Amino acid sequence: MSVSEMRELPPAELRAAIRAGEYTGPTGGLARRRVQANLVILPEEYAFDFLKFCVRNPKPCPVLEVTDAGSPEPAALAPGADLRTDVPRYRVYEDGRLAGEPVEITAYWRRDLVAFLLGCSFTFETALLAAGLRLAHVEQGRNVPMYVTNRECVPSGPFSGPMVVSMRPYRADEIPRVVSITGRYPAMHGAPVHVGDPAGLGIGDLSRPDFGEPVELEEGQIPVFWACGVTPQVAIRNAGVPLVITHSPGHMFITDRLNPEYEI
Amino acid sequence: MSVSEMRELPPAELRAAIRAGEYTGPTGGLARRRVQANLVILPEEYAFDFLKFCVRNPKPCPVLEVTDAGSPEPAALAPGADLRTDVPRYRVYEDGRLAGEPVEITAYWRRDLVAFLLGCSFTFETALLAAGLRLAHVEQGRNVPMYVTNRECVPSGPFSGPMVVSMRPYRADEIPRVVSITGRYPAMHGAPVHVGDPAGLGIGDLSRPDFGEPVELEEGQIPVFWACGVTPQVAIRNAGVPLVITHSPGHMFITDRLNPEYEI
Structure with a gap:
């Protein structure tokens, strides 16, 4: 599917096309009215310290949502979505090394993984x-x-x-x-x-x-x-977390939320 | 010390007077220019789920600071302060029951306790x-x-x-x-x-x-x-946490931060 065809789709249909492997490109310019988010997935063992890091550094690390351990659904930002498949391209880091840049991460999913969605410029x-x-x-x-x-x-x-x-x-x-x-x-x-x-x-x-x-x-x-x-991402690299999954740069998670919902 | 004498003290001196047991009353009207905070102390085992609860419910539970486990110092809001002594009156809940309303909690402190400071009206x-x-x-x-x-x-x-x-x-x-x-x-x-x-x-x-x-x-x-x-506090009561320490209603923690620092 082309970017111009994608551009006009509602967010759930965009995510469905991404999930089906029909689009694997960057998300800049897609769904301009919707909030797009950075994705960080970590083992639960590291989740409290990472969330505390975000709360202590809210300008670089603004938290939009934290999932329950093992649940790939961002229930607040995009109910029904699946964070294992609905991002066009991921980066998987094992012991700090880039182990792959897959278009879905189902094979890596575990019951102790927690996903963080962070605000994006x-x-x-x-x-x-x-x-x-x-x-x-x-x-x-x-x-x-x-x-x-x-x-x-x-x-x-x-x-x-x-x-x-x-x-x-x-x-x-x-x-x-x-x-x-x-x-x-x-x-x-x-x-x-x-x-x-x-x-x-x-x-x-x-x-x-x-x-x-x-x-x-x-x-x-x-x-x-x-x-x-x-x-x-730099802080995570410094922490030596054995498994980290993020979006690939520019390949964000597209939420249901409208930008003005976050405007003050 | 009387409220009118207290009213004009800088926050570090106010906290010192509270720490010395010279003032055990409510903090409303004291240090009007400074941010006062709700205090919640929990075992680390519950800290991630509680912080996630706050992030998911930011209107009732706005997080100002989370301490490192075992550290009673709120390093961001009041460096040098001690959360075990610097609140005029505490409430200690053991297995959900109010076990006491002491003026300091040194005897209850443990290396696995995490303190949360939350915004106050x-x-x-x-x-x-x-x-x-x-x-x-x-x-x-x-x-x-x-x-x-x-x-x-x-x-x-x-x-x-x-x-x-x-x-x-x-x-x-x-x-x-x-x-x-x-x-x-x-x-x-x-x-x-x-x-x-x-x-x-x-x-x-x-x-x-x-x-x-x-x-x-x-x-x-x-x-x-x-x-x-x-x-x-209601959510914590529902959670059955074995040890919870909070401020006593109206007896808040007085920080160094000025109210306008949080104004948008």
Whole structure:
């Protein structure tokens, strides 16, 4: 199925097409009105410390839902969905090593696994576009650039690490609107954590992001930094969890919830 | 020490006076600019399910901080404080029965205990007063009336039960301001869950609250209901946790954080 055919489907039909293997691509641009979520699946043994890590670091790790151990159904965000099959592509990490990038994870499922759905910047990006603000990385056909900062997250049990930020450039006169629009979505990373001065976050060279791809800044644009959902992935890697399953970057879980339900 | 002497102390000195046993009364009106918090202490075995319960029911159970197991220090909200001594009065429940209401809990402390600090309505009540809005229960010298509703919380493990609400009466023309002012504090129960029509929440008789004391409604006043921090206490009672320690009603933990830090 093509992206343009997919784009107009209601979320349950989108997930059904993904479940049937008819779509395995990135979800950016699909179901623009719906909340898309980062997925992290861990053994229950690690679930309390990880949830505590998220609560202690809500800007990079905003929790939207936590499933019951063994249940693959996100009953609050998408009743009837199945987190084992309804994400277009997963990443499976065994003992910290990428063991595969499958399109479903039924074979890996266990009764002690707990799934976490975390807010994702697509919601505020949609709001920025709706307000006539630009997204440089989208215009330039790149993944958003992400940088490891010198700010440490508050640790929890084995989970620790630096905050990772994403960067989007804006003009000085746009920044007040950019801050207030994204600040309306605290469950999707919210307002920026830093405006300008990459060195203040310990970022030496904007043209060399740690994740994603660099974007060109136009004359007069200032880099604006948001807490990023890659932060918990770095913390999980540091924790040495024997089995972790996440979505593959850009291949998010599409929920039933409308973006404005999370607007404040 | 008298309440009027206490009122002006900085939070660390207030806590020191409480720790020294110089003050064992309720904390309403003390440190008006500071966030006060509900306290729940549970064995680690129950901590994940309880934290999941809070995340699933954020209006009644807004989590401000979770301590590491065995640590009585709320490092984020009040570094250097001690949750075993710095609350004026506690309630200790053993196997669901009230075992005592001590002024410190050092003897009960164990290495597997986890403390949760949850947002409290004092923050939004201060904001209502600052905006010239009245608090009927304060004017009438009563505890705020609280009611068990017909709305079930989303359960988590052994934790389940109805949402409990507090009620404050306002005139029709005040309600828009009341909603928007309290809505600025989502970490302190936020906007009301219900305006008017007690029957819609399953409340039969406003003059017979399940907790607290009834307040008189003036001609033209409408009851306004907020999700209430007694909700998690009911859920904990339902869960059959062998040891639970909470603050005694009205005897909250006073943090270092300023109310506006939580304003959105």
